Amino acid sequence: MEKIRPTIGFIGAGVTGTALACQLWQQGYRIVAVNSRSLSSSDRLAARVKHCHVCSSAQEVADRAEAVFITTPDDVIADIAESLTWRTGQIVIHCSGVHSTDILEPAHKYGAYVCCLHPLQTFASIEEAIKNISGSTFALEGDSAVLDTGRDMAEAMNGNVISLKAGDKVLYHAAAVTLSNYLVTLMKTAADLWQSFGIPQEEAVKALLPLLKGTVNNIERVGIPGCLTGPIARGDVETIRKHVAALENAHPASLDAYRVLGLNTLSIALAKGHISLETAEEIRAILEKRDETEADQKVALFKQFGMDFATGFLDSSINKYQVQ
Numbered sequence: 674m675e676k677i678r679p680t681i682g683f684i685g686a687g688v689t690g691t692a693l694a695c696q697l698w699q700q701g702y703r704i705v706a707v708n709s710r711s712l713s714s715s716d717r718l719a720a721r722v723k724h725c726h727v728c729s730s731a732q733e734v735a736d737r738a739e740a741v742f743i744t745t746p747d748d749v750i751a752d753i754a755e756s757l758t759w760r761t762g763q764i765v766i767h768c769s770g771v772h773s774t775d776i777l778e779p780a781h782k783y784g785a786y787v788c789c790l791h792p793l794q795t796f797a798s799i800e801e802a803i804k805n806i807s808g809s810t811f812a813l814e815g816d817s818a819v820l821d822t823g824r825d826m827a828e829a830m831n832g833n834v835i836s837l838k839a840g841d842k843v844l845y846h847a848a849a850v851t852l853s854n855y856l857v858t859l860m861k862t863a864a865d866l867w868q869s870f871g872i873p874q875e876e877a878v879k880a881l882l883p884l885l886k887g888t889v890n891n892i893e894r895v896g897i898p899g900c901l902t903g904p905i906a907r908g909d910v911e912t913i914r915k916h917v918a919a920l921e922n923a924h925p926a927s928l929d930a931y932r933v934l935g936l937n938t939l940s941i942a943l944a945k946g947h948i949s950l951e952t953a954e955e956i957r958a959i960l961e962k963r964d965e966t967e968a969d970q971k972v973a974l975f976k977q978f979g980m981d982f983a984t985g986f987l988d989s990s991i992n993k994y995q996v997q
């Protein structure tokens with residue numbers, strides 16, 4: 674039996690709204706209405722899909738469409754949901770990663786259903802967003818009566834759907850920011866280090882990209898912890914010591930990140946199984962900038978009494994980083 678697809682409207686015609694409109698339209702959904710803060714953004718979306726009416730107000734979108742995406746910045750979604758009049762059975766959707774459907778609560782009093790369909794993807798421009806959105810993971814949360822409708826939309830875009838509870842959203846989004854946004858920061862940090870020996874940022878990024886892509890391939894094909902390479906995975910203590918000294922001297926601003934990420938990497942190296950607890954403890958002492966004597970004493974005890982004894986000495990900082 675053919676599924677009934679709602680007509681769709683968009684309030685907010687930025688990168689996400691426009692990319693979703695294009696993709697859903699290409700998959701056979703009817704995009705019937707759009708309104709954005711500026712007419713030019715509404716026109717830009719309407720020009721990419723057929724038979725989409727540019728509305729003079731957000732209320733007109735709500736009046737014309739059966740399912741309404743509020744694809745504005747996160748901070749105004751609640752105000753828009755609150756300010757409009759909704760209909761019984763209508764579906765109100767937002768795409769925020771951090772907010773749950775709680776911010777759409779005002780729509781409930783009209784008998785409308787609410788749903789969040791978050792594309793777990795990074796949209797830097799409309800053209801890139803249209804390409805990237807297909808095949809993304811979509812996180813779905815909201816009223817059970819409309820989850821299938823949200824799922825159908827995601828699956829029409831070749832998406833992989835995960836279901837979340839309202840209380841999961843903040844941690845879910847923190848994970849996405851850690852992975853996607855901070856990867857940009859890591860690339861910039863690496864390029865800054867290259868600039869200290871004379872290679873400009875653009876050239877550095879180009880030269881570093883194959884390494885980044887190789888790492889992503891290894892994560893995909895080999896998995897964690899097997900994909901971890903480098904001095905911590907090998908237990909090259911002196912290399913870590915050299916890195917810390919060089920960063921301290923030439924680029925102290927990057928040292929804290931190097932230390933913290935290195936400490937988090939220890940548990941992956943231990944899980945991979947190529948380093949001993951003793952070596953992990955030596956590296957940890959360097960990264961934590963702990964008193965050398967204390968670290969030396971601990972290592973001496975490990976050597977004298979063996980690993981079983983050593984395990985008892987490991988304080989929470991290694992245990993808490995254990996890979997599950």
Ligand SMILES: NC(=O)c1ccc[n+]([C@@H]2O[C@H](COP(=O)([O-])OP(=O)(O)OC[C@H]3O[C@@H](n4cnc5c(N)ncnc54)[C@H](OP(=O)(O)O)[C@@H]3O)[C@@H](O)[C@H]2O)c1
Nearest residue numbers: 685686687688689709710711714744745746768769795796
């Ligand atoms: N960008 C991403 O990578 C990404 C990924 C996943 C989810 N999301 C989510 O998608 C949603 C939209 O984000 P975005 O990155 O697409 O933002 P965006 O490109 O800045 O687009 C937001 C649009 O909302 C319009 N707008 C602002 N205030 C408005 C109002 N009061 N009434 C009507 N329209 C208004 C803006 O209008 P004008 O252009 O007309 O001025 C703009 O076009 C957010 O919930 C965000 O969390 C974003």
